[in-house]
Amino acid sequence: MTRRPTIKDIARRAGVSESAVSFALNGRPGVSQGTRDRVQRVAEELGWQPNSAARALSGLRAGCVGLVLARPAHTLGVESFFLQLVSGVQEVLASRKVALLFQVVEDIDAECAVHRRWWAEKRVDGVLIVDPRAHDPRPALLSSLGLPAVVIGAPASGSGSAELSTVWADDSAAMASVLAHLHELGHRRVVHVAGLPGLAHTERRISSLRTEASRLGLTDARSVTTDYSDAEGAEATRRILDEAEPPTAIIYDNDVMAVAGASVAAERGTAVPAELSIVAWDDSALCRVTHPRLTALVRDTSGFGRLAAQELLDRLDGGPVRSIQAELPRLEPRESTGRVGVRGV
Amino acid sequence: MTRRPTIKDIARRAGVSESAVSFALNGRPGVSQGTRDRVQRVAEELGWQPNSAARALSGLRAGCVGLVLARPAHTLGVESFFLQLVSGVQEVLASRKVALLFQVVEDIDAECAVHRRWWAEKRVDGVLIVDPRAHDPRPALLSSLGLPAVVIGAPASGSGSAELSTVWADDSAAMASVLAHLHELGHRRVVHVAGLPGLAHTERRISSLRTEASRLGLTDARSVTTDYSDAEGAEATRRILDEAEPPTAIIYDNDVMAVAGASVAAERGTAVPAELSIVAWDDSALCRVTHPRLTALVRDTSGFGRLAAQELLDRLDGGPVRSIQAELPRLEPRESTGRVGVRGV
């Protein structure tokens, strides 16, 4: 049970004042190179690390950024998206010794409360915002608090504040590439099983499905929304396949629903891809363990996290508000998509 | 961009000294009830929240606990276990206004480094330890640092320090219940596809498989270890089914591998459960979206998290080191297990 060393210890041992130590360790002018080296050596010997509370208190950074995930507990499911995103975020943060405060809450009101509290407690220097929504209260809140933030997932929409940076993927182009793939395989009736209706990217995918489908002359292309859960994915699939003239292809907004949908198809004896093609938006191990393996839209999720974290750090360093586009999702064709009406493989 | 209110503001407005405010807001004696009420009202009006850095600095708590997840990035897969665990942890923490610092790292050495840094920075009051191992360096490290900790997943092993609390599930009993289920269905040849070899619960499951199997007279019961990934789960399954006399049942240590295994079986035309029964350790949406749905060992994972968080808070409040057993995992029989050699349903 060692005592934590402080700059006072270093100062005593190096024979200088505490301020000199502070200057030396922070690369500030005011000490000679010799003293600087000596102080740094002593600090290392003692295994000194700055007390984060003291740092935060003296007006500087808290050395911490926040991420709140607003999802009802029961939908905190199998998606690998978040863990991967977070791991990417932390690669960047850890290298700069910034910690990540993470919280899971039930809904967006609770999320706003958390942001307020973190701000009031001066616990975080900035936050990452996920699941941006069509009418999102968070940008206004954060800019009124003066809390730097980076929105993950939405392009800088006209929704008010040009004060938040954004990291986003081009969902429209991605949707176009999926539809092009299906169209080329002869599909004309396509349904899109989307995620939560309020989310910005859901809306964007839905609208781009519509425009792109009409451009390609696909009849009857439409979207249905769900809560991203396997249950609703399965349920939607059942309803869709029960229709008089069911589609020949379904696009699912996440991997879990796609797998659930594939399972429903198997259960009903609907052959994939002979009678039904399936595309999953976001790849994961899931899409590779099913049989047949699912064609998926692959994104570099942890890369996404890295971009966002980097941008947030830049903002904290006084960088400008930016809108950063991640690389375009790539369609990885596997066995779950095929020519219409052709027994596969 | 409002300024954060401080106790000084409250003091001025309430017409008392700063110390009186501090006493009043912390429920300490030294102020009359009238003053206390007045101060609390003013604090509320101003929307005051204690500055966490200042609190931490004045010798008290950081108001923060840590959780490090040491997993190679590529295995940060689909498992829902962690997100659920974390959500349970936070239900408890949030109600006490304690924040959770979360970090994902590559391996256990990096994890130890994070614990050291957090301690040196006085960033956390305590930590939650997951994935306890057979020869685990963390208990010794943490007790040498004097950092309170709760180990999630291992019973208080003889591995040294009786200084860490523990929250655990009875894996041996769980394994026994699985084997009893399989034995009753007539299975005599069972293989256990385990997780990472170093982990304490992996070892425990393996050893309890052996003792329980010999008790039941199961021949040839054995375990193979993997890295928990779908890839190794599938690979192990292939090898096992290729044997001269393959088992009639396989127990997988997580849901992802179980699904991967089921997929391999489907691919080879091995009927489930007619020719092969499958049990997944840990239930999730995954086990319900496959066809057939997988028999699984259900645990209340978020309840597990709640228990652990509560125990850590108790420790921080000076409570004793305890070893807490979570409720016994329950076997949920579904369609993936059946009588040996009987075409199911």
Add this chain to the structure above:
DNA sequence: AAGTTCTACTAATGCGGTTTAGCGGTGTCA
């Protein structure tokens, strides 16, 4: 009525850093 205890408060100190002001000593320039 003087001494004691208790109540309700204020003043002062410290936590571990950062930062501003200040201060000798040296070098530069007019």
Add this chain to the structure above:
DNA sequence: TGACACCGCTAAACCGCATTAGTAGAACTT
């Protein structure tokens, strides 16, 4: 040679809170 800037450092103030010591006044002893 005096004025001035600069260098390398120290002293002191400050961040927001908790806490200890101290203090005035009221209540209670005896």
